[in-house]
Amino acid sequence: ALANWRSNVEQVGWPVALVTSAVLGLTVVLVRTLAKRARDEARLRLSDLVLANVSNGVTIADANAPDFPLLYVNPAFERITGYDAGQAIGRNARFLHCDDAAQEGLDIIRVALAEGIPATVKLRNIRADGVPFWNQVSLTPVRNKVGVITHWVGVQRDITKEEEARAALAAAYEDVAHYSADLERFSFVLAHHLQEPARQMRLQAQVLLQRLEEGGTPADREPSERIVEASARLIGLLRDVQTYLAVERLPAEGLPGSPNQALAVAVEWYKERIPGGAVRVDKDDLPKVGMTQKRLDDLFEILVENAVQFRHPERPLHLKVTAEPDGKFWRFRFADNGIGIDSCFFERIFIPLERLQPRTEHTGTGIGLAVARRIVEASHGRIWVESDGVRGSAFLFTLPKAA
Structure with a gap:
């Protein structure tokens, strides 16, 4: 057959080498095509296998x-x-x-x-x-x-199970919010009603103390003095708890509030607690904010009281209050030259009833700054503190701009 093929090629006049090369080339192409088809079929079988098992x-x-x-x-x-x-x-x-x-x-x-x-x-x-x-x-x-x-x-x-779990979680959150609101209302009313017995206890202890002063000994008077002191702390604690719970009850927004007015009233009130009324205030012309005056008064009262409580014993109290724009908010900076705060306590000071100093050194209930945070966050702002722990502290907070 090969001899006949060569004879036919020679009769046509084609060079045998050329024809042989062409046949080999076609054979290579055919082999490659068949190999590619085999690979494609293998890939298809693999794809089918994957799709069938995912x-x-x-x-x-x-x-x-x-x-x-x-x-x-x-x-x-x-x-x-x-x-x-x-x-x-x-x-x-x-x-x-x-x-x-x-x-x-x-x-x-x-x-x-x-x-x-x-x-x-x-x-x-x-x-x-x-x-x-x-x-x-x-x-x-x-x-x-x-x-x-x-x-x-x-x-x-x-994703049915995921959606059912999400719905159940949302329902649980709603229940928790409902029970939390009920508990908050109960706590608010309880704090209000407990103040009257505390005031009566303090009043009766003061009466007893006056009688003991007329004929009793110092040892007789000491228990009454402790009762008066403890009842005063209890009244202050109940008042602050009620204020803390009342933040959500007061409207967050209303007529523009004046920080200038709030600061002036708070400073005037607490000057009496500083020997000689020695307090220096440097401030900008503070802009009005989108917050009710009542909330603003409470906020600055807390900040001034905190500065008075933790003023440095060796230098007169100096407050510096500034404000600058921050998008839709004003960012305030309320700085003092008090004893400062260590950085490890920057978050703890905003926790209710958290005290960093012994009661014998500083009075207060440990709720004030927690109330300040609730007031600021109720207006969609935030509050934080900066301090080197030595040269005073600066409370920074954002409040919405007045409409």
Whole structure:
């Protein structure tokens, strides 16, 4: 046969070497084509194996056919939805939500299909057995070499348990908020009613102390003095607790409040507690803020009282108050030259009833700065402290600008 082939080639007049080379070249191309086909088939088998075993549902829709019919669904899709491939292929995937078309996720999908962009949404779908479930759907366009979309790949994940857990958690939060509000109302009323017995206890102890001063010994008077002191602390504590709880009851916003007025009133009130009234105040012309004057008065009263309580024993009290714009807020800086605060206590000082100094050295209930934080945060601001622990402290806080 080879001899006949060579004879035929020679009769045609083609060089045997040239024809042999061409045949070899065609053979190589054929072998490579067959090898590529084998690799492609292996990749397809691997892809089929992967799609058949993934836990998420996978669909492929024809982007060029009317209504984007499904061309493929994997076994996970059948398991999640209850529809087998024969029931799904050829249909638009909208059959999964039946007549529940008023969903935000569906609007997002329509935009994605129109603009050819990926999208991930959460949909309320119905299984084949009529049981509803939550479906997280991700759509991705597939384009050909010239950029035209030929198919849409969808990935479905059943998130029903996650949504049920989220709903249960939200309900639990709502219950906690309800019980917390009830407890806060009860605590507010309780603090109010306990103040009267505390005042009576203090009054009676003072009467007893006066009688003992007329004929008793110092040892007789000491218990009464302690009762008077303890009842005074109790009255102050109940008052501060009531103030702390009342923050949420007062309106956060209203007519513009004047920080200048609030600062002046607070300083004048607490000057009497400083020997000789020695206090120096340097301040800007402070801007009005979007907060009621009552809340603003309470805030500056707390800050001034704190500065008076923790003033340095060897230098006159000096306050410096400034303000600068910070977006929709004013950022205030209330600085003193007191004993300062160690950085490890910067957060603790805002915790209710947290005391950093012994009661024998500094009076107070340990609630004031916690109230200050609630006042500021009720107006969507924030408050923090800066100090080197030696040369005083600076309280910085943001309050909304007046409308």
